Amino acid sequence: ASWHSNKFLDPVHDGAVLPILHLNGYKIANPAVLARIPESELDDLLRGYGHEPLHVTGDDPLTVHRAMAHALDTALDRIALIQRTAREEGVTERARWPVIVLRTPKGWTGPAEVDGVPVEGTWRAHQVPLSAVRTNPEHLRQLETWLRSYRPEELFDEHGRPRGQVLACVPDGDLRLGATPHANGGLLLHDLPVPPLERFAIEVDKPGETMHEPTRVLGELLEAVMENTSDRRDFRLVGPDETASNRLQAVYAATGKAWQAETLDVDEHLDRHGRVMEILSEHTCQGWLEGYLLTGRHGMFSCYEAFVHIVDSMVNQHIKWLRTTRKLPWRRPIASLNYLLTSHVWRQDNNGFSHQDPGFIDHVLNKAPEVVRVYLPPDANTLLSVADHVLRSRDYVNVVVAGKQPCFDWLSLDAARAHCARGAGIWEWAGTEEGTAEPDVVLACAGDVPTQEILAAAKLIRHHLPQLAVRVVNIVDLARLLPHEEHPHGMSDPDYDALFTPDKPVIFAYHGYPWLIHRLAYRRAGHANLHVRGYKEIGTTTTPFDMVVRNDLDRYRLVMDVIDRVPGLAVRAAPVRQLMEDTRLRHHSWIREHGTDLPEVADWTWNG
Template sequence: MNALADALWRAATFVAVVLVHFDVPPTLHERTFNAKIKARPAGHWGTVPGTAWALAHTALAAGVAPPERELIPVIGAGHAGVVQLAYSWLNGHLASIRPQYTRDAAGLAQLAADFPQVSGLGAETHPLLPGGISPGGCLGGTLAFSHGLAMAAPERIAVPIIGDGECETPTTAASWLAARTLDPCRVLPILHLNGFRMGSRSLLGAMTETELEAYFSGLGWHARVVRVDGDALEAHRAFSNALADSIQDVVAGTKSTVVFSCVKGWTGPESVDGIPLLGTARLHKTPLTLVRDECGQQELLERWLVSYRPAELFDRDARPVGVLAEALNAAVWNRGTSIWPAAEGGSEGLELVRPKGFGDAVAEVLVKHAAQGDFHLFSPDELQSNHLGSLASAEWTSEVLAEEILLGWLGGWTASGRRGLLVSYEAFAPLFTSGLIGHLKHRRLAGRAKTPSLNVLLTSYGWHNTYTHGDPSLATALLATEDPAVHVLTPADPHRTAVALDSMLESTDNVNIVIAGKHSKVRIPELTIKQEMARGLAIWPHLSDPQEPELTFVAAGDLAAAVISAAVPNIRRQLGCSIRVVGLLDLTVLGDPRRWPRGMTDAEVRHFLGERSPVVIATIGHPAAVWGLLAGRVRRPVRVIGWREPRGPMPQQALAHELAFDSEGLLQAAIELTTTSRQEPCPNR
């Protein structure tokens, strides 16, 4: 086993060095020539040897695991993409999705020539390749994601490979402790401890072995520390034993981690031009940037490549031979995708006994979905506050006061084909922004894989909260991405919130954000609910005149629906205008249909908003989000009323008045718009 691990590790590290430095790789028995070296070698090196080591042992351990046990490697460092590419080329997976990268000299040459722009895959970790199931881009989420992946799946052991720099992020640091709430959850982290962050020494890297063991013990984890400093085969033996023992611990319910300590950039050049490199931050990227032009760097590169003894691993056509071929046959690369059977038949349509408040309506939906066995609810210790306290003790509920960790758990849970919901306050939701955008990028790379949607329910918006708890920025940021997978839903009452949740929990490949007030008492007639769900908006006949409107109001959200419902009768009396009221469920309906799947066509704009009617849009979020969606497409007078930062703390009624989000503000907007539109007050009917 140790010889097999050594062969895999040497081969992957050798290929990684080739990809970074060569346009056309040398044959295994010739010296390097200038014409074959990249003009500007580019790529990350510091994480390569340790990540390659951890992946080799994980794949071999998966190969000898019993049939009922699955080990899934989860790469934490996006910069380890070159290692992922190397292994994917070696095991043939890369050729299965990109046929030009055959497992021979021609395929390696093509891969080297294309690196770092590898045929739509790039040079960072990718979801289509083994180990790439966790989203990159937001450092620190891999451990939490792995817990979500392994949650309630006793046959599965997630093996996140995380760096000591990543351990300094708040999400990773808290994830070790938060795991106490998840028993049983089989996660075996491999901590790649090379002593450095990107540019300076890491905090964990400065600890002694005793201090490391004590640190993790205090968090509830048993740490086995393995150091590499000398005989590689002996280090492989020690690591293999530590990994095997830790796997048994994890199966038995003990939280265990393997700390793999090595020198940063180990096996790379010790120095260049007299400048020490090995064990310094200078080896974060390749140190040989002038190798085409400087003979000294060419000699360093030759010695570097030869140190992996590639002639023992490959034939002249770069095909694996001997112990490497044996190792590749023994290794198993579990990808961890689509590993949960879909619920048969889906969920039946929602039938609620009405009317219900927010808590009862939402709880009924979640209990129904939980009964299918593949649903989990995540919340940052706010279920009681959000009127969902009856769900806090359910076995399918997890609460911990760390939003980023919850998002990681949800991401891992849904990535394995299961459905979930994260409930939080709107004010804290901006903490999700980087993680959600990372998920969007990750899913975009993976394609529409029919993975359950990532679902978030936000409550306690700023209109009904304290001064410090008003921030609708998450929805604004996600809409600004113009990613067609994004849906921001603003249901008008608790029943619509329940129906929207029921639908989105059955959806796939989306990122759904529902924003709803937990105190909402507004009740809108149910006649148009089906159209709102199908098209994202509907004309509300109970508030609208039957003829062509001279003024149109659009309600985005329950509070907007309540304010417009109260204001419209008075506005109609004062201005004598024909009025139409439209309920807007999905904000993306306002967007350009060339970018947003639910965007209104020009004909639909005229149908819903009227031929030439000025429009007042009331939104519980930022007006900027609405203006960004409209992008000048609605060629008529428009006023958007929504959240703006108030000048300071004030009562809710005063806040609404200051932001013109009340009957008086809507009346004033109506007067100004109709005057601008017609240069005279609206005529009497």
């Protein structure tokens, strides 16, 4: 898919990419596909992709070097012509960018044969060609001959320094490959002009009285960021064809979707100079954004939660790179790689099981703790606060999971900012604690749907078990659950115990796979009292509430968990437990007859 990036490259405002397809015949042990098709067929393929191929083929170094230099000159001239005609003459025809196809033998200039077996020009050159130089004199002789073939005495003086004629070829200052600021993007990075959140925040007089689509609210903020960077053009939104689906379409008021190919009358928001980049290839989106960040710009990757897994190995390498470069004082910080994961596991009402997988969080939290961050904002204002933070941050991989469907507004902007700064905190208005007395049970939650179910459970307990002291804890920053020795955002044991108590039952409703919470908190004193409900890989196309029922995350199951785990309640609250179980059974009958959720669920509001 990346060959089609030329349909998105704007010759007026963007830079250029010169692909060099180096075909040496083999991979580790097998032929390379493109090396084994006829050159005419490969040429047709690349032209079909929209490129103008330049072929360099040979095995004589001097001849190939000269041919390669000529090809580079030709390619750079073509790129300059494409850019000049687009920028100065207003040419809008889609450019055919050059590509160089370089064919040389695998293991070129290395040993032609070792131990009577051909090496140069074969797959064996991918291995260690001379594996016994310490014990085999013939291998050692071949190694010396090979290395001396580069005539090092002509390149270096007796002290090992490059000779003058070598240094004469090296450019000065920033023109050196290792010194160009485009390879050290932090040197070029400017702060992102994120506008004040007050312009976009939802008014929340009381928790749970109004509902908004969090990502739609975020889209208005991103529109303003696009507008504020219209001259600088250093912020982009990438994604696999899901910007509008993820409710971020407000950005189209500030910029369109990058597109250089044919347009039709029915198309919307396509723009030769657009800064929203959509292609149905998560790999390509990841590559685009990584390159954009590494060269000193900003961006966000918006994706359906289930399909971001496609880039697992790519984000691994970026995290490793960030962890390593943090230790290099000359390497300047770059803008963070920000993922917005929405259309998430709990609201796949139309797509079903194939679109349900919250495991990217688990994958990322396995990585370097100084680099990775995971946020689960429960409503629109907390999403704004988290977005403001991650867009301004440096050298992190930030994963933000937020819903696009209407959800309750729980916190005002000021309360959201304070809550997000804490990362985890008690929602006193939702619980029934009194004074300094310890709670009987802690209801914890992380994620928008789990938060609603925990609050609904708290409301049921308030009504049916008013004598029970309930504490409600919401977690935005998932790393807060880790010990502070294991993650910079982790809590100390005293802080954790103060929040969750060291000995009271904790019923935790979590957005993803429940065992992750156990893994994060396993060293805590109260881990034996921790009971987590989450996604158990039970999915289908069904009603929103049926999804949580199928995975035992629903409010009625959570109330039953409280009754089962608070000492002394199992007998005293048996009628309440039976009522909860009966309601779950009634739910199953209702959705089969009506195709919708129970009225008391569909019309539920928080009136605590």
